[in-house]
Amino acid sequence: MHACGHDIHVAIALGTAKVMSTLKEKINGNIKFIFQPAEEGAPAGEAGGADVMIQEGVLENPPIRAILGLHVWPENLGQVYFSPGPIMASADWFQIVIEGKSSHAARPHEGIDAIALSSQVIVSLQSIVSRAVDPTDPVVVTIGKIEGGTKSNIIAEKVTIEGTIRTLSETNRKKIPRLIEDVVRGITHSFGASYVFQYKKGAPPLYNHPDLASILAPTLSRTLGEWNVRGIKPQMVAEDFSYFSQKIPGFYFLLGVKDPEKPSMAPLHSPYFNPDERSIVLGIKIMCHLLFDCLEHQRHIGEVPRQ
Numbered sequence: 001m002h003a004c005g006h007d008i009h010v011a012i013a014l015g016t017a018k019v020m021s022t023l024k025e026k027i028n029g030n031i032k033f034i035f036q037p038a039e040e041g042a043p044a045g046e047a048g049g050a051d052v053m054i055q056e057g058v059l060e061n062p063p064i065r066a067i068l069g070l071h072v073w074p075e076n077l078g079q080v081y082f083s084p085g086p087i088m089a090s091a092d093w094f095q096i097v098i099e100g101k102s103s104h105a106a107r108p109h110e111g112i113d114a115i116a117l118s119s120q121v122i123v124s125l126q127s128i129v130s131r132a133v134d135p136t137d138p139v140v141v142t143i144g145k146i147e148g149g150t151k152s153n154i155i156a157e158k159v160t161i162e163g164t165i166r167t168l169s170e171t172n173r174k175k176i177p178r179l180i181e182d183v184v185r186g187i188t189h190s191f192g193a194s195y196v197f198q199y200k201k202g203a204p205p206l207y208n209h210p211d212l213a214s215i216l217a218p219t220l221s222r223t224l225g226e227w228n229v230r231g232i233k234p235q236m237v238a239e240d241f242s243y244f245s246q247k248i249p250g251f252y253f254l255l256g257v258k259d260p261e262k263p264s265m266a267p268l269h270s271p272y273f274n275p276d277e278r279s280i281v282l283g284i285k286i287m288c289h290l291l292f293d294c295l296e297h298q299r300h301i302g303e304v305p306r307q
Contacts, residue, residue: 004268005072005257006039008275012070012283019288029295030062039240041202050203050243059247065298066212066249068290069241070283073254074265077276080220080286081232082253084213088206089140089166090173091238096121096184097196098148102157111155112193115148118159122146124183125163132179133172140166140236141176166236168205206242209249211301212294216251219293223286237268249301251290255283 017033038048059067073081098118103111122143129139141163148159165180167173177199188195220229232254241252257275258265266272 003271003273004040005273005275008072008257008277008280008283009070010035011280012287015280015284016287016291019284020291026292027295029065029298031291031295032058032062032064034058034067050240054243054247059244064248066209066251066294066301067241067244068216068287068294069244069250069252070255070287071239071252072257072268072275072279074258074267074273075230075254075256076258076260077256077279078224078260078282079228079230079256080224080253081230081256082208082213082217082220082251083232083234084208084210086168086205086234087208087232087252088234088239088242089138089168089236090170090205090242091202092165092167092173092176093200093202094163094165094177094180095196095198096161096180098159098161098184098188098193099195100155100157100159100191100193103155105153105155108155111157112191113155114159114193115156117187117191117193118146118148118161120187121184122161124187125180128176128179128183133175137169137172138167138234138236139172139176140164141180142166166238168234168236170205173201173204203238203240204242204246206239206250206252207245207304208251209245209301209304212249212251215297215300216290216293219289220253220286223289246304249304251294255279255286 013033013035020027020031036050036053042048098114100112100114100117125141129141133139143161143163145162146159149156165176167176181197184195184197241250244250257279259276
């Protein structure tokens with residue numbers, strides 16, 4: 001299956017390298033092709049992805065001035081989607097372990113009910129989004145997993161909650177962990193319970209450099225037709241290409257891969273996601289034009305803004 005289209009991505013990169021290698025005399029500069037393992041995250045206990053590649057020197061020798069990337073998208077073939085500035089969110093993981101005291105269900109006053117406290121915590125965490133952050137700067141707090149209790153007639157001693165946080169700004173990304181722990185501490189301590197809070201950062205927000213967007217948007221329009229270049233609101237999905245665009249100016253766009261003759265297609269990560277493979281040739285064409293124009297105008301690309 002095409003789970004998320006990474007076979008399409010690799011085929012486009014290989015095809016672009018093949019085409020550009022036949023045009024070496026016309027290339028004004030150097031082009032480096034990156035083939036990244038573990039884009040969807042390394043296995044537990046291992047390291048991988050863009051961050052590790054950067055640590056190992058992928059942006060050096062020779063140094064890279066700018067970086068381009070794409071991802072397949074379940075919209076019509078022939079269309080591309082992008083926006084300057086933030087285009088995808090950060091993705092961080094957290095775990096809360098609430099530790100109460102077990103007792104018989106008939107004598108709840110002798111215990112500290114970790115399930116009841118976890119319910120209060122989960123509901124209260126949603127108030128962070130609605131009341132504690134700027135509503136024009138999106139945040140998503142998702143509880144995806146909860147485990148606790150042993151039997152129906154025993155007050156639960158411990159509950160484990162896991163979830164993700166999605167933000168578009170580093171300001172909120174730094175703020176949210178403190179707000180979560182404030183909520184958990186207030187609820188658990190007021191009932192005599194304790195907690196353990198873990199927070200692990202994943203990919204940062206993905207940022208499209210405004211200079212690159214200004215330079216390359218006309219290229220997309222000339223290549224595909226202006227009507228096929230679509231703006232898109234920032235998406236709360238995540239992409240670890242963002243590690244690259246934190247270091248150097250980056251431009252990331254979404255490539256439509258749905259057969260226009262079909263009314264719909266399965267979403268990303270579905271076992272039924274099946275991109276139209278004509279997108280490979282189109283992606284190669286787009287990338288070749290983008291590379292030539294990026295090299296031509298690279299002197300006009302500013303530095304990465306400080307977050």
